[in-house]
Amino acid sequence: MPTLQDFQTERATWCPGCGDFGVLNAMQKAVINLGIEPDDIVVVSGIGCSGKMAQHFGAYGLHSLHGRSLPTAQAVKLANRKLTVFAAGGDGDGFGIGMGHFIHAIRRNIDITYIVMDNHIYGLTTGQASPTSDEGAKTKTSPYGTVEAPIAPLQLALAQNCGFVAQGFSGNIKQLTTLIEKAVLHKGFSFVNVFSPCVTFNKVNTYEFYKSHLVNLDEDPSYDPHDRVQALRRVAEAGNVVVGLIYEDPHRQSFEESLHGYPETPMVHNDLSLGEADYETILASFR
Amino acid sequence: MPTLQDFQTERATWCPGCGDFGVLNAMQKAVINLGIEPDDIVVVSGIGCSGKMAQHFGAYGLHSLHGRSLPTAQAVKLANRKLTVFAAGGDGDGFGIGMGHFIHAIRRNIDITYIVMDNHIYGLTTGQASPTSDEGAKTKTSPYGTVEAPIAPLQLALAQNCGFVAQGFSGNIKQLTTLIEKAVLHKGFSFVNVFSPCVTFNKVNTYEFYKSHLVNLDEDPSYDPHDRVQALRRVAEAGNVVVGLIYEDPHRQSFEESLHGYPETPMVHNDLSLGEADYETILASFR
Amino acid sequence: MVREFGWKVGGKQGEGIDSTGEIYAIALHRMGYYVFSYRHFMSLIKGGHTNYKIRVADRLIRHHGDDVHVLIAFDQTTIDYNWNDMVDGGVVIFDASAFTATKPSERNVHLFGVPLTDIAKEAGGPIMKNMVAIGVTAAINQFSPDDFIPVVRDKFGRKGQAVVDSNMEALRRGYAYFLEHYNVFFPAPAKPTAPAPDHLYISGNQAVAFGALAGGCRLLAAYPITPATEIMYWVLQYFPKYGGVVIQAEDEIAAVNMAIGANYAGVRAMTSTSGPGFSLMMEALGLAGMSETPLVIVDVQRSGPSTGLPTKTEQSDLNEAVFGTHGEIPRIVLTPRTVEECFLYTAEAFNLAERYQCPVIVLSDLFMGMSFHSVDQLPVSNVSIDRGKLISDEDLARLGRWEYQRYDHTVPDGISPRALPGQRNGRHVALGNEHNGVGIEVEDLETRVNQMAKRARKLLHFNHWSGVTVDGPDRASLALIGFGSTWGVLEEAREVLANEGIEVKHIHFSRVLPFPAEAFRAAMDGVEKGLVVELNSTGQLRHLIQQFAGYHERMDSCLKFNGDPISLREILTRAREVFPTGVLN
Amino acid sequence: MVREFGWKVGGKQGEGIDSTGEIYAIALHRMGYYVFSYRHFMSLIKGGHTNYKIRVADRLIRHHGDDVHVLIAFDQTTIDYNWNDMVDGGVVIFDASAFTATKPSERNVHLFGVPLTDIAKEAGGPIMKNMVAIGVTAAINQFSPDDFIPVVRDKFGRKGQAVVDSNMEALRRGYAYFLEHYNVFFPAPAKPTAPAPDHLYISGNQAVAFGALAGGCRLLAAYPITPATEIMYWVLQYFPKYGGVVIQAEDEIAAVNMAIGANYAGVRAMTSTSGPGFSLMMEALGLAGMSETPLVIVDVQRSGPSTGLPTKTEQSDLNEAVFGTHGEIPRIVLTPRTVEECFLYTAEAFNLAERYQCPVIVLSDLFMGMSFHSVDQLPVSNVSIDRGKLISDEDLARLGRWEYQRYDHTVPDGISPRALPGQRNGRHVALGNEHNGVGIEVEDLETRVNQMAKRARKLLHFNHWSGVTVDGPDRASLALIGFGSTWGVLEEAREVLANEGIEVKHIHFSRVLPFPAEAFRAAMDGVEKGLVVELNSTGQLRHLIQQFAGYHERMDSCLKFNGDPISLREILTRAREVFPTGVLN
Ligand SMILES: Cc1ncc(C[n+]2csc(CCOP(=O)(O)OP(=O)(O)O)c2C)c(N)n1
Ligand SMILES: Cc1ncc(C[n+]2csc(CCOP(=O)(O)OP(=O)(O)O)c2C)c(N)n1
Ligand code: SF4
Numbered sequence A, B: 001m002p003t004l005q006d007f008q009t010e011r012a013t014w015c016p017g018c019g020d021f022g023v024l025n026a027m028q029k030a031v032i033n034l035g036i037e038p039d040d041i042v043v044v045s046g047i048g049c050s051g052k053m054a055q056h057f058g059a060y061g062l063h064s065l066h067g068r069s070l071p072t073a074q075a076v077k078l079a080n081r082k083l084t085v086f087a088a089g090g091d092g093d094g095f096g097i098g099m100g101h102f103i104h105a106i107r108r109n110i111d112i113t114y115i116v117m118d119n120h121i122y123g124l125t126t127g128q129a130s131p132t133s134d135e136g137a138k139t140k141t142s143p144y145g146t147v148e149a150p151i152a153p154l155q156l157a158l159a160q161n162c163g164f165v166a167q168g169f170s171g172n173i174k175q176l177t178t179l180i181e182k183a184v185l186h187k188g189f190s191f192v193n194v195f196s197p198c199v200t201f202n203k204v205n206t207y208e209f210y211k212s213h214l215v216n217l218d219e220d221p222s223y224d225p226h227d228r229v230q231a232l233r234r235v236a237e238a239g240n241v242v243v244g245l246i247y248e249d250p251h252r253q254s255f256e257e258s259l260h261g262y263p264e265t266p267m268v269h270n271d272l273s274l275g276e277a278d279y280e281t282i283l284a285s286f287r
Numbered sequence C, D: 001m002v003r004e005f006g007w008k009v010g011g012k013q014g015e016g017i018d019s020t021g022e023i024y025a026i027a028l029h030r031m032g033y034y035v036f037s038y039r040h041f042m043s044l045i046k047g048g049h050t051n052y053k054i055r056v057a058d059r060l061i062r063h064h065g066d067d068v069h070v071l072i073a074f075d076q077t078t079i080d081y082n083w084n085d086m087v088d089g090g091v092v093i094f095d096a097s098a099f100t101a102t103k104p105s106e107r108n109v110h111l112f113g114v115p116l117t118d119i120a121k122e123a124g125g126p127i128m129k130n131m132v133a134i135g136v137t138a139a140i141n142q143f144s145p146d147d148f149i150p151v152v153r154d155k156f157g158r159k160g161q162a163v164v165d166s167n168m169e170a171l172r173r174g175y176a177y178f179l180e181h182y183n184v185f186f187p188a189p190a191k192p193t194a195p196a197p198d199h200l201y202i203s204g205n206q207a208v209a210f211g212a213l214a215g216g217c218r219l220l221a222a223y224p225i226t227p228a229t230e231i232m233y234w235v236l237q238y239f240p241k242y243g244g245v246v247i248q249a250e251d252e253i254a255a256v257n258m259a260i261g262a263n264y265a266g267v268r269a270m271t272s273t274s275g276p277g278f279s280l281m282m283e284a285l286g287l288a289g290m291s292e293t294p295l296v297i298v299d300v301q302r303s304g305p306s307t308g309l310p311t312k313t314e315q316s317d318l319n320e321a322v323f324g325t326h327g328e329i330p331r332i333v334l335t336p337r338t339v340e341e342c343f344l345y346t347a348e349a350f351n352l353a354e355r356y357q358c359p360v361i362v363l364s365d366l367f368m369g370m371s372f373h374s375v376d377q378l379p380v381s382n383v384s385i386d387r388g389k390l391i392s393d394e395d396l397a398r399l400g401r402w403e404y405q406r407y408d409h410t411v412p413d414g415i416s417p418r419a420l421p422g423q424r425n426g427r428h429v430a431l432g433n434e435h436n437g438v439g440i441e442v443e444d445l446e447t448r449v450n451q452m453a454k455r456a457r458k459l460l461h462f463n464h465w466s467g468v469t470v471d472g473p474d475r476a477s478l479a480l481i482g483f484g485s486t487w488g489v490l491e492e493a494r495e496v497l498a499n500e501g502i503e504v505k506h507i508h509f510s511r512v513l514p515f516p517a518e519a520f521r522a523a524m525d526g527v528e529k530g531l532v533v534e535l536n537s538t539g540q541l542r543h544l545i546q547q548f549a550g551y552h553e554r555m556d557s558c559l560k561f562n563g564d565p566i567s568l569r570e571i572l573t574r575a576r577e578v579f580p581t582g583v584l585n
């Protein structure tokens, strides 16, 4: 069984106190709890502070382009279905430039886990408004306050009928670990949005803020995470400031399960050469 | 008052019977009913059969790139707020390659009207699966049937709290005209999705299909288009096969109304040169 | 002796023009002829002029030829549009049930009305007017109606014998009608005597797709776009049988990043697109270069810029293929000259991508991709799979943890072995940031320079048989120069000029990057005037040559960019202008 | 006579290094000196070495210089990293409260410990250690502490007088401490005697932003990216005052298409970005070219490829700026040489974009964009607004309906007047498809060729004062050649070489497209050896010259691509290698 030791890399370069440490921690704990070897994991990330996850996690990594973790990660998974594949990135990465891929990853439903470190700010580029910045947020690019409505990630995922939707908080690593474990176990695309405070550039959406405002649906026995429309209502009512397993549809078929001809064994082990008979059949089609 | 005559261009190049004729018709009627001069209208379109709307409509046109009608149209509007600006395109254009812009146009809430001619197929490229193709649809690129869940355009728009959401059918020009009129009058981003059958490449989502399946919410007196979660439920229950005014929030402030310093008069009439005093103030900041 | 003829059918889009052409072409190909067909069509679905040109010969031909001997016209536009391509004494058959044809100008060309639609109705339905037309031309070319039975059976067999019969009936009636009323013939040439080893009829797009499969590609991620989508169609048919996957991506950016992801994970993957999609891939191209991830992009060029003429051909993405993306990466740009090379080069692209761990761009174009070519055989036995440097499990096991250096910059050839996810002890990060050996981003000056040098070094000793070919007399002082799909027509031009006594060699690029400077210089030895023939308006190849090899004063351009493929005549006209034939007279 | 000195402060990111440098630089600038400052930083938020280099002189200088006389080190890394840049006899001040410094190698450089943090604590808080450091260096440079009062007041005034006072107190204590303990000084040079007409301290990014405002730009659509975001910041401050709008787009594709939309509607608009974003704009670049819509793109280059070194400089997007996008469009690429030109060329870019109705790319880079420069004045009086051909309401009124031909291909200069939406009778469609006069897509051969020719013709007689400059002796047989931001350091190199008796001219491109071939050829007249100095690894400018002008054998390269700006020393070293100085000895 792998231990935390096996994932050790050089110390992460995030600012001390950055929420992303918590996410890293929870992700590592989750795979350790699930007994997954680091060599069997790929973390595909976008660009941003959050994007450094691919380097810090200690598995195979693909630190791709800003906004492009999802298409890249989906193909990694298809190429080798035995791998546990994470896509990871920030709110700008995932809900700004990457928004289109997000919605399409949901509909495609390939069995990967998508972790967004949602700090409501562009961290790496030192503090511009992000798509999830609160309305009126003053940032370097919104000196007069933002006027766009923030992206509603959970509601969008629910609207597009995402098979697994959860939201966590890097201030609650225990719950986050559990959510990530469930997400990894879910067959199909799983989305875990994480409130991961940027201690350097966001003085509003802080640990304290979340600690005092978060509604924990996991602790609400009346909440049923299998009712999509109810989930939408609850998230809307709470102004998105909820954590917990928001929704799961355990029955939705994954892309891999549905796709005609998709092989049982990892594609990466395919034999690449065509035999004489293959050539003969194909050539015949051109005669 | 402008008449249909004023919009006349050469005959549209769509296939006879194409649903887009109905959309063209309804759009023209709507602006005529509203008394808007063709010279004060800009139709910005993407690429696709639907994209030819910019050429056929008979106003100013900007036939942009595949998937990019929305960013382009938003800027046209900002540049000249007196113009009536339509963005128009197809389901591939808008919900495939253009998905990110769609969600962001909703949150930005600039006062334009977005018309999607949703034929559940890639028409212009002769019949590939589109993001709204029904699950299992057999097309040139899905010979074994699509395995991705179709995009849920209305639900996504509602989830992102779009201020105006309607769905029409090009087989019902009267209702569609009314919906477009309302959309144009709505202050802020308005979204009108239109079932616009492709008679050449889609033999499933046909006029007949819609005629026998569509639920018309405009005719349901119990339906309240101001309750977002209820709207979501109804759309979901009907498997999206509904028409009518789905949702309107008449109170959401538009980008133009909220933006610090955005001028009352069309920007296009701005004086471009800086006066001596302007230069003096600015230069002083560098001393 | 007749050695070839040109045949064309034209009408409105949606009228079945394509299937008419296709049936005739396949029938003749099956008879043993060499057929080359080119489809002219427009970027709208119904209406708009379309035509299908077939050139038929007793020998291998590489383009669809300039001349039309027989034209079937379903409308007057077809006659107007193609009038000037008719040979003297040529025959135009028009559908007399639909319109009365007029000659656009006085010329010695026969206008023969045949009530195609009416005859079709008699045979069972107006939709069969194209079979009637085929019957008519079968008569003109002096085939027997029975020659068409196999093709008609193939085409309509699954609809039942009755449909086959009525189609054959329509064909026979057209045949009979012509013989009854007219008396002008273009007998087909004698069939080639030496049968080809494997007489195939294949398009460039099909050849690329087949090449990908043969080259071990098992994942295609792509977004539909004319004229590249047919690659997707072909692959969709075959990949599932070989455990492969086709993903229709949400856009081209997703497509190319998917191809990168799959390649990173060890599955040969590619994306296929055309200009607009290619432009969208520029950022990811850099990622593949920087992260040293193999990647194959096929760009089937069409007329640009922007949306341009989506259904027309051009060779104008050369600059972007060579220079696109910010910053500097190693890359390889292949420009297959023939349909056989479309097959082989695409297969090879995967070897090169893995061997040099960098992106490989295959530049085809609409003319190459959508035209169908009869060829003797495909070079299937030349296909091999070389996965380049992949580190073995054993080698990895010998290393300590985190000792494996994915980006070891000290390797002499710059190519450090890849480990694939899942392999024990091979963990590393592939990334677009500058990085150290294990793929951690670092910014120190030395690492930067070492890694830049490592990447650049990979192609310094690039070694591959693609590059430059020279046809014609070695010592010729005149040269036709081209790249990619124009090879065939340039060869014919060279032959014609040779027959006129103008000695010309033909220098052709099947790869432009790494630029084969040495081979090109050798080819230019003794050349006083090179005419660079290319389908673009600025002379991109010529400029590329200038940049990498010079010869500014020794080159002239023959450019075409109206959307149509270049004709033999256009090349010859320009060649006669540019080449100093005076000295020979 | 001392004419200049180099000063640097370094430490970990997030420690206030920038504000230390900034205060010192502004103070000296305000005293009348010419200051050039360059920030070295890393792509992470906290930790990682950063430093702020200031060069101070009694005359206009164009780069931050090679030498450091005084270094303030907040950690040992700073000493290690910058050791080799110290002049002989230089002084390193380290924070003795934090660590004990060691010399990386034996050199005649003073290591002076000052308990910066402790002194700061005494003055009111450890955060003021940077003010203590400034006090120390004020003493070394023999300024008076009072010289800093205005800057400290500016910087801290809005936090109240108490904060100002304690900061000044910290500064004074540092000053006193140094005088008490040490005895090595670098007196600042005498202040320039002739006061500059308007002594400004401005960065390239600010100059670009100001130039945009001055040039009538009223809409910026952009997506944050280092090192271009500062353009957004500046514009956000000023646009709202002038009825302008800044949109933070969801991505760069949206940004560039927004700029196109606004320009189409008649508002001068631009987008600013860096490499990765620029690559994403390639498709839209073609749309602007094809639809003849004015568009200005500023690319503040950084080290590529891919994500590369996001906080480091490079000149490696030249190829993409010149050749990016599929197909062929007219375009203009400006490469401002100085901060003054950043201002003026950006303003001019809007004139050119409207005059030639095509995209204009302004290539800046991190070094130019983020460095602050003292300059005598900005060429504000050279700014003019020329909107090019816009058709008047009156002219439109004279036309019949649909008679207005937006894309009239018959105009001799290829530039047909634009109508703006809202104008009566000016309806047309702007589009990326090939089109006829009113903007309806057509595919006929003649229209295609006419429209291609129209677009190409626009730049045939391009006429603008940007292009190539020549400094130095006209008849020199040696030349330094560069483009963009390296002008200043190349000029210094030229002067040094001249002083050594090596006669060199300096040829510099402030525009690369349309390529100023004639002017360049004239400049090369008599040149036997040109050394092309550029910050990339493949010699992109050199290749561009080869492509458009030749001179393959007469050019050599001086390349740098480790992320740092090029130093005077590096140029000189390479120049002495390449230039045949032997003949002169
Ligand atoms: C195409 C492109 N555009 C812009 C950038 C610059 N950039 C790097 S990270 C980033 C945003 C970071 O914000 P987020 O995704 O929220 O991540 P965080 O740093 O907050 O974790 C941006 C805009 C880039 N690298 N690539
Ligand atoms: C970047 C880019 N990719 C692909 C294309 C090719 N293309 C043109 S239209 C189209 C899809 C059309 O489908 P849709 O948007 O649904 O419009 P429809 O024709 O059905 O109205 C595609 C893929 C393109 N023009 N540009
Ligand atoms: S800037 Fe913010 S998001 Fe980035 S590492 Fe620091 S705290 Fe984390």
Ligand code: SF4
Pocket: B013, B014, B015, B017, B018, B019, B020, B049, B050, B119, B123, B124, B197, B198, B199, B200, B201, C045, C046
């Ligand atoms: S192909 Fe379909 S969408 Fe396109 S014009 Fe024809 S019917 Fe309409």
Ligand SMILES: [Mg+2]
Pocket: A048, A090, A091, A092, A117, A118, A119, A120, A121, A122, A123, A130
């Ligand atoms: Mg963020």
Ligand SMILES: [Mg+2]
Pocket: B048, B090, B091, B092, B117, B118, B119, B120, B121, B122, B123, B130
């Ligand atoms: Mg469609």
